[in-house]
Amino acid sequence: MVNTEVWTSLATSLAQKNVTLVAVSKTKPVADIQELYDLGQRDFGENYVQELVEKQAVLPQDIRWHYIGHLQSNKVKFIAPFVHLVHAVDSFKLLQEINKQAEKNNRIINVLLQVFIADEETKFGLSNKEVIELMDYYEAQKDELRNVHICGVMGMATNTEDEQQVRAEFDQLFAVFTNLKQSYFLGKAYFNTCSMGMSSDYDIAIDAGSNMVRIGSMLFGARSYNN
């Protein structure tokens, strides 16, 4: 069940703050997506390739699809023709594959580097050191990587009630974003996205500098994975 009142007030307040709302529709039916689309929502997030491909085929073509899950290199080709932003690049190999598939489709694919900020072992992402390593590879091969734009960073905070910890983790991610901008992307207008914040912590994330939040359950209700 879509919570249209929540969407309306959230979309309004985020627009005032220049924060992009990505409605995370994973596991939810196309009818729910269409309902938010009809209200004006255009950015939707999914985290399974097959589910995304099936939904993209039947929904309006001007939806901006965000791939927010862990992406395997051998699946990039399925979403390369249409994906708007890949949020979770966590290896140079994946970046190269996205570039290759973007070139085949004669387009530029926008990506974010996923940075590991949480105090949990289950979350994917690059450590600060790995971010620098990836950027060194990128710098060395920039001329070949013309079909991919690194537009910023994405991260997930620890799932905890401790708001100070969540805030500290988001502060850390925002610092990575600022440092990357200064060290590698000065003058590159496309490097402009700090994707952090979900249903439970988006207000803290925005305080810490987020300009893109990924919100699922608050809009679509709790997810059930058995159907």
Ligand SMILES: *Cc1c(COP(=O)(O)O)cnc(C)c1O
């Ligand atoms: C599922 C998911 C979200 C949305 O989570 P909610 O708690 O439902 O808002 C955000 N980001 C990523 C990467 C996700 O996988």
